Amino acid sequence: MIQKPRGTQDLFLNNSKEWNTVEEKFRKVLNVFNYGEIITPMFESKELFVRGVGDSSDIVSKEMYEFTDRKGREFVLRPEGTAPTVRALIENKLYIPENLPYKAFYIGPIFRYERPQAGRYRQFNQLGVEVFGVDSIGNDVELITLSQSFLNELNINKDIIVEINYLISGDERKAYEIELKKYLASFNDLCADCQTRINKNVLRILDCKIDGAKFNYAPKMFEFASEENKKRLNITYNQLKDLAINAQINFNLVRGLDYYTGLVFEFKNTKIDQAIIAGGSYNNLVEQLGGPSLPASGFAIGIERIMLTLSEQNISVLTDQELDLFIIPLSEAAQVLTNKLLLDARTNNLKVDTNWNIKNLKAGFKAAKRVNAKNIIVIGDNSISNNDYSIKCQETGESVSLKFEEIVKYLKGEKKNEKNT
Numbered sequence: 458m459i460q461k462p463r464g465t466q467d468l469f470l471n472n473s474k475e476w477n478t479v480e481e482k483f484r485k486v487l488n489v490f491n492y493g494e495i496i497t498p499m500f501e502s503k504e505l506f507v508r509g510v511g512d513s514s515d516i517v518s519k520e521m522y523e524f525t526d527r528k529g530r531e532f533v534l535r536p537e538g539t540a541p542t543v544r545a546l547i548e549n550k551l552y553i554p555e556n557l558p559y560k561a562f563y564i565g566p567i568f569r570y571e572r573p574q575a576g577r578y579r580q581f582n583q584l585g586v587e588v589f590g591v592d593s594i595g596n597d598v599e600l601i602t603l604s605q606s607f608l609n610e611l612n613i614n615k616d617i618i619v620e621i622n623y624l625i626s627g628d629e630r631k632a633y634e635i636e637l638k639k640y641l642a643s644f645n646d647l648c649a650d651c652q653t654r655i656n657k658n659v660l661r662i663l664d665c666k667i668d669g670a671k672f673n674y675a676p677k678m679f680e681f682a683s684e685e686n687k688k689r690l691n692i693t694y695n696q697l698k699d700l701a702i703n704a705q706i707n708f709n710l711v712r713g714l715d716y717y718t719g720l721v722f723e724f725k726n727t728k729i730d731q732a733i734i735a736g737g738s739y740n741n742l743v744e745q746l747g748g749p750s751l752p753a754s755g756f757a758i759g760i761e762r763i764m765l766t767l768s769e770q771n772i773s774v775l776t777d778q779e780l781d782l783f784i785i786p787l788s789e790a791a792q793v794l795t796n797k798l799l800l801d802a803r804t805n806n807l808k809v810d811t812n813w814n815i816k817n818l819k820a821g822f823k824a825a826k827r828v829n830a831k832n833i834i835v836i837g838d839n840s841i842s843n844n845d846y847s848i849k850c851q852e853t854g855e856s857v858s859l860k861f862e863e864i865v866k867y868l869k870g871e872k873k874n875e876k877n878t
């Protein structure tokens with residue numbers, strides 16, 4: 458048997474419904490926050506991520522699905538959605554003043570060659586948000602409230618904390634990296650990843666899953682921040698608290714992608730110890746990829762981690778999907794009328810169905826029971842010749858007798874139940 462690739466999923470029945478509901482709720486929240494959708498290709502030039510995300514990141518150095526096309530061009534399946542959005546912004550000149558601030562969201566699959574485990578896949582899906590042309594505490598806080606609104610929409614309201622930190626850049630960062638390296642020189646038992654990170658991206662050592670806990674006494678990045686940035690982090694924190702968001706400052710929070718420049722944040726599900734939403738500001742990326750100097754910020758939500766959280770917290774987002782009517786056709790002539798009725802009802806936005814394999818009444822009722830229908834109608838030769846059809850309401854057990862042309866009106870509530878039988 459051919460099996461799906463490791464780290465991927467098949468979603469069907471209630472799981473695919475749940476997936477779609479999560480997406481719908483995201484769209485609903487993004488609509489009220491006044492964002493527009495951006496749709497970009499699923500594969501991009503490898504160079505975009507090498508330059509955009511950084512070749513010291515795990516994502517670029519060891520997790521990309523790479524391929525060359527027939528002309529030898531190097532492409533990758535996108536390992537994240539921010540660099541592609543920035544590429545599209547520059548290529549389509551979306552940064553013109555009348556578009557700014559440009560607020561975009563995207564939905565789609567992301568590919569990373571990671572070690573699969575619960576909540577970690579090789580193909581997963583992100584709901585992402587990016588804002589271009591604004592750099593302010595107001596915007597930082599609004600992005601976090603947007604994430605929170607999405608979680609509220611899904612009724613996810615326990616075991617979630619938002620960790621925030623402020624990544625320093627420029628000279629402040631250089632001074633900090635020198636001190637951090639001095640501190641790390643006293644360790645001779647660092648894991649292989651940390652040993653490479655010391656030279657490539659020393660900040661990432663702080664959130665190493667293996668060694669991270671050893672660095673409690675490491676110099677704190679925050680102490681190297683300018684007074685203005687220290688103030689900014691504190692104000693952001695206080696504003697989040699005022700909005701009743703469960704925020705915590707984590708001075709060791711650094712992100713796995715190299716482009717962040719200021720506020721970074723992660724919504725963590727503390728029960729599964731995983732980030733479900735993560736992002737921050739990245740004020741240099743647009744210019745770095747060949748566009749104008751333009752501040753930017755955003756975040757991405759992992760749909761699979763949201764679904765894991767829903768199931769772990771026993772939250773069902775599925776609404777009642779009852780059929781308005783299930784039709785049991787008992788003859789060839791009945792099948793013809795069934796298609797007429799199905800089409801008429803469906804054109805009127807009624808949810809109706811039948812099962813073409815039904816051979817007799819018993820099988821018909823068995824099939825109806827399985828599909829959870831509000832009403833059942835049996836179409837047989839007698840009802841056809843008398844133009845008299847009996848519709849049975851499953852909830853009350855009552856039947857009503859109708860002419861064929863009255864059925865849809867009755868289902869829509871436009872015809873009263875006059876002749877109860």
Ligand code: HAM
Nearest residue numbers: 537539576577578581732733734735736755756757759
């Ligand atoms: P990220 O932290 O790499 O950030 O991913 C964002 C979210 O995607 C994570 O918090 C998690 O929910 C989900 N995720 C990541 N890896 C996996 C995986 N292997 N399996 C399942 N879910 C996963 C970014 O991708 C940035 N582009 C976010 C951003 C947007 N920053 C600014 N704008």
